[in-house]
Amino acid sequence: MPRRFALRAAAIGAASALVVIGAASSASAHVSVSSPDAKPGGYAKLVFRVPTESDDTSTTKLVVSLPTDHPFAHVGAQVKDGWKVEKKETELPAAVKVGDVTLTKAITMVTWTATAGGIPANDFDEFALSVGKLPEGVDSLSFPAEQTYSDGEVVKWADVAKDGADEPEHPAPVLKLTAAVTPVAATTSTDSSDTVARWLGVGGLVVGLLGLAFGLRSRRPVAVAGEKQ
Template sequence: MNKTVLRSGMLAGAAALALVTAAPASAHVGVDAPDAAKGGWSTLSFRVPTESDTASTTALTVTFPEGTDFEYVATRTKPGWTVSKVDGTSVTWTAEKGNGIAPGEFDVFDLRVGPLPTDVDTLELPATQTYSDGTSVAWDQPTPENGEEPDRPAPVVTLADASEDGHGAHGADAAEGDDEVAESEDSGGVDGWLVGGIAVLALAVGALATALVRRGPRS
């Protein structure tokens, strides 16, 4: 019994330690782009938590990597925030008076961009977070090859290979499949009508023959 309690306590302590060590990482500015593929279009969703205990987040600037020139950049309408874009360079969201992300809260900022680069596997998008007390945090540190997260990691998007994305191929396959199903249904409908008609006609002929035999020749 004591061993069981001790083991349970150790597991609970390990879980608590994992949560404590994971908490700071979850508070970083990050980006989600599950549909990102080389040469494709994607919605980049930046998660922005306010780490300060006393100040609100009042601005966010996302900088595009040098050499990356998107043909299309659009921001999702966000009440309470104004947007300024520098073509091919950066996008900045600024909170209007009385707005912002309060301590202990987070918000999401969306960008629709494309086409994505075809010659890289990841897209690093440095971000600068500005607070109401005038301070700012630059989330611009690259993650080293050993995978150890730096203090202020830059948001990173991983790009799938174009062939792995498969949206176009799936669409073509689906359309072809629909055509085949429709063709099969049409063919089946015609064949079924013919078979049904022949069967009805055969029954009618059989019934007529039976009736004539039963009646016999007229005297």
């Protein structure tokens, strides 16, 4: 009886794990954006990961919209074999100051179109942009995207996730920005190391002087019995 109960519990646990894994896989299978070096006020490489969620069609086109409230003064698109890339520049609703430059127009859309094959069924590919400068005082940036399949279907990844709510069915790619780390800790560590080294040096000097004094004292001649001092 205990053995049968253990087997049943193991089976239930395995089934639950499969359900969780399946849910995580389906939730993460969408167009997403990441960056190895994004930080406020700097330049960054943005990487858009595009999976083909189909068993019999391929991805033939990707359109990425760039923010107009925080436009980039520079946008460079990755050139990929088998893909044609186009950048669209438009007038901004209002002038925006980016660093030392005031922008009245900016690149607001980048499109990659497959010239042969595209992204096969159940596979993925990555598309990169070099952008800058990233805005300061902003926690994240949204990049709505459109994915076109070889059968003509267009999936719009543009839903905005709300706090406390489940992830929407077609969430827009969102890049989280991390503030730059100041070298305060490194400076403090260096100062502390210098202080410790200084005190160790002083301590060593004191020990050396004490040793010298003790040595000189031990070398004084010892009086012999009967000898006149």
